[in-house]
Amino acid sequence: MSLYYLQKFLFQLNRDELAQERYGSDLDGLLGEFDLKEEEATALREGDIGLLYVLGVNGQILMHYAAFLGIEWFDYLDMMRKGIDKHGPVRAGVYTMTGGGSSFTEEEKHR
């Protein structure tokens, strides 16, 4: 489990415009600079929000990655829920005790 480097990758991406550029033009090169497991690298290559959440990425980092990928807010929440359905509970990090998350907002029910 290299959650530290997985989150470090996203931390850099969120705050560094050059990294954002390289995400588009040289993703493999960028990924190669971090000590990532294959599952983690694949999740990043595919923008798999659900798996990244299950792997333990903090939402304060993950939500900006989702926004960077152009994912709308309610879709972002849904992707995390589907990730839990598919991969099981969060494996590491601060959310190992957090639940699966039914919708808590009226606004989301309009969809």
Added chain:
Amino acid sequence: MSLVYAGVLSHAPGITGRANLVDNVAKRDEFYANLDTQRQQIKDAGAEALVVIAAEHFGNFFMDNMPAYCMGIGEFYEGPIEDPEWLKIARTKIPGAPDLGRRLVCEVMKTVDTAFAEEWKFDHGIMVPLNFLTPNYDLPVIPVNINCQGPPLTPLHRVWAFGEALRRACDSVPERIAVVGTGGISHWPATPDSGKINEEWDRDFLDRLMRNDKDALLAYTDEATYRDAGQGGFEIRTFIAIAAAAGGKGELQFYTAELPIFAVGCTVASFDLAA
């Protein structure tokens, strides 16, 4: 002199970024009106600088070198670090107070080890409060961070000591200073449980905070806070630091759990400043 105002207010990216999705528009506008009252109170107090005790979210501080406490002594700051479209706050330069900041850091350091930073990109945790409290960005800002995100976290009794040290520091300088703490109470931000708010827990916490009951405020454990108030509950540190700095009782001006789209119970309060 020279602490002239102490208060708390909520931050969350949704407060600005998802304002257009709100169902309960009247409640939202009531919240905004109370934030504007807070802006006016800070202005009426004659504040020359605004200290913002925040709980930033991996914008600047990360687990490669995570300070428990950090104070800004930069000449200026930039923000928001997030996509301005997403947060609906335009990217701008915010004036700092480097000389005053250094004097505050020196005084705080006599009892609490704080890191300091001359460079800081404000995230929503500071930008959302500034958007309401100094919308023209014409009040010098001294950012303060308490790590509430990446455990191990500083224990609450040290937060209290930090708040007291900050008060002593403010009182040691001639400038008129306002301090605000910005956190959430119970919330599960940016997780599938986003929008969940434990109103009962929030109201109990706010009761302890308004009474400025040190023992009751320091009685929380991180385990219980996580269980009842989510990982967002760790941000009570920012509010507790303000209670310690103020010394007096608080006045709760606004609280609602009825804006879950903001993913936090929305709070505005101010404190009496005990001598």
